[in-house]
Amino acid sequence: MTLPAPAPRAATAIDLIANAYTETLLALDPGFATSLGRAGHESEYRDHSPAGLEAVAAATREALTQLADAAPADEVDRVTLHAMNERLGLDVELHESGWLLADLNNIASPAQEIRAIFDLMPTASVSDWEHIAARLGNVSGAVAGYITSLRAGAERGLVAAQRQVRTVIEQCERHAAADGFFTDLAKNAATDDGGPTLPAEVTTALLTQAEQARCAYGALVSFLREELLPLAPAADAVGRERYALSSRQFLGAAVDLKETYAWGVAELDRIIAEQELVAEAIKPGASIAEAKSILNADPARQLHGTEALTQWMQELSNTAVNDLAGTQFDIPEIMRALECRIAPTQDGGIYYTGPSEDFSRPGRMWWSVPEGEDSFTTWAETTTVYHEGVPGHHLQVATATYQSALLNDWRRNVCWVSGHGEGWALYAERLMDDLGYLADPGDKMGMLDGQRMRAARVVFDIGVHLQLPIPASWGSGTWTSEKGYEFLAANLDISVGQLDFEFNRYLGWPGQAPSYKIGQRLWEEIRDARAARDGEEFSLRDFHTQALNLGSVGLDTLKMALLG
Known part of the structure; x- marks a missing residue:
């Protein structure tokens, strides 16, 4: 079924403020424009210096001032106003804390972003490669600005932990190597699909x-x-003060950290008990570890090589899209293309990048395979494809992009809240189980392994950063990084390379990792409250449609919008 395009909605005063703010952010951050597929700033970078950070903060303060005098014209405006006041107000708090000057970790800081923008740049034509060459020429300026900010942060006593600095040094050394990313990009430059040969000057x-x-x-x-x-x-x-601020950043809600920690401990226990039941179904009397060994030894569940991995991801993704479109979700034809790719880096992790505004660049699922890893098990990763693709991130992000007639530019393209987005993706994994797509005990074990990992993150992240007491079932005393590593090793069934990456990520990006499971918890609480309120009139499909059409918002805003 081909869905009609969304009905146009006249822009309101609040929409105009939001759109103007978005245009300002695009002008200040050309990389953001590239991520949206917008032409005009293909070679530039944002100013990573303190002056650049202050320019963004000044624009944010101005937008908040304008919103203070604006009255919502309809329900869409009411949600926008709530979301922008929450997000922009927090952005100002983060800026004033000074920690943006010390932005350095192993996954999501300028050290990675300056390089990663090349992953999103088109390579189909000679002019595309001219843009890449020009942006390569601006890397030095971007790095210099970043160094200036890190130095300014250090002068205020704000510096990332030694572990993060050492990890980023290792990453940057790989890019700085004679055979590193930049050299490889230039040496292998060619237009897509056998296009014209690049001129010598390019x-x-x-x-x-x-x-x-x-x-x-x-x-x-x-x-x-x-x-x-x-x-x-x-x-x-x-520490608690910085962690509470970071937690709000990733959730769009303030949660009771001690209560959430206790819930995380109980949720982890519950998931382990569920895994034990699945292990029994795989082989009577088997432990969880024994059941996984049986699954790992099954040739039908093994993939060898990244080409086989890519093909499997793509086929599974295509099946999910075809099955769910028109049955469980309304998926317009333009949203159904989802590309599965191996990432050009080897840092570990699996991630999604959204489509361009006109969908000429489709949504993409990227798998960053650590060096030396060449074997993969389907039972462990089926749920990951649903998490990153459909009904997970792709359905969520592409829906917001598609709703150009309903949502202003800020709602569609700027507002991304991890607890909302990652919480939805975990919610989507459980939904696929409910719909029968994880009925195979192996695939269900994989889903539960993912849920267990996310619950363990809640315990680790809050416990280590707040130095809380360790639950008796996992040790004694208070949490330290070293005790936390042992705890993760017991609960995250991943390779040593991936474990090291995840461990460093949680320590360097406080509050982000728990936002997945906490977000799922809040999504489920909102759904259940809506079902209780609507009674027999409740429709899960309609609930999902309304929720996804909101775009990504803070979880307090989501609750307000769906429950009133």
Whole structure:
């Protein structure tokens, strides 16, 4: 079934404020424009210096001032006003805390973002490669601005932990190597699908600018090792005050951290008990570990090589889209393309990038395979495809992009709240189980393993960063990073390389990892409250449609919008 395009909605005063703010952010951050597929700023970077951060903060304060005098014209406006006041107000708090000056971790800081933008740049034409060459030439300026901010943060006593600095040094060393990312990008430059050969001057520019980019990352390595590392604290824990601020950033809601920690402990126990029941179904009397060994030894559940992994991901994703479209969800034809790819890096992790505004670049699921890993098990990853694709992130993000007639630019393209987005993706995994797509005991074990990992994150993240008492079932005393690593190793059934990556990620990005499971909890609480309120009139499909059409908002805003 082909769905009609959304009915147009006249822009209101609040929409105009939101759209103008979005245009300001696009002008200040050309990489953001690239992520949306917008033309015009293909070679530039945002100003990573303190001046650049202040420019964004000034624009945010101005937008908040304008919103203070605006009255909502309809329900869409009411949600926008609630969401923008919450998000922008928190952005100002984060800026004033000073911690944006010390933004450094192993997954989502300028050290990664400056390089990662090249993953989203088109490569179909000669002009595309000219843009890539020009942006390569601007890497050095972006890195210099970032170093200035890190130095300013250090002057205020705000420095990431030693573990994060060392990890980022290792990452940047790989990019700065003679055979690293930038060199590889330039040497292998070619237009897509057998297009025209690149002119010699473009090839020369790519090689020259790639060398400059490589050297810029070398300079970043030197700064981090020689200047920042000696100032970095040994302690990984960030403390209650900073953690509470970060938790709000990733949830769009303030939760009772001690109560949430206790819930995480109980949820972990519950999931382990459910896994034990599934293990019994795989083989009577088998432990969870024994059941997994049986699954891992099953040739029908094994993949060898990244090409086989990519093909399997794509086929499973296509099946989910085809099955769910028109039955469980309304999925317009333009949203049904989802590309599964191997990421160009080897840092670990699986992630999703949304489509361009016109869907000419489809949504993409990326698998970053650590070096040396070449074997994969389908039972462990079926649920991941649903998490990243449909009905997870792709359905969520692409729906917001599609709703251009209903949602203003800020709602569609700027507002992304981890607890909402990642909470939905975990909610989607459970939904696929409810719909029978994880009826196979192996696939269900994989889903439960993922849920167990996310529950363990709640315990680890809050416990370590707030230095809370360890539950008796997992040890004694208070949490430390080292005790936390042992706890993760017992609950995350992943390779050592992935475990190290995840461990460093949780320590360096406080509040983000628990937002998945806490977000799922809040999504389910809102759904259940809505079902109780509507009684026999409750429709799960209609609930999902209304919720997804809101776009990504903070979880307090989601509750307000769906429950009143």
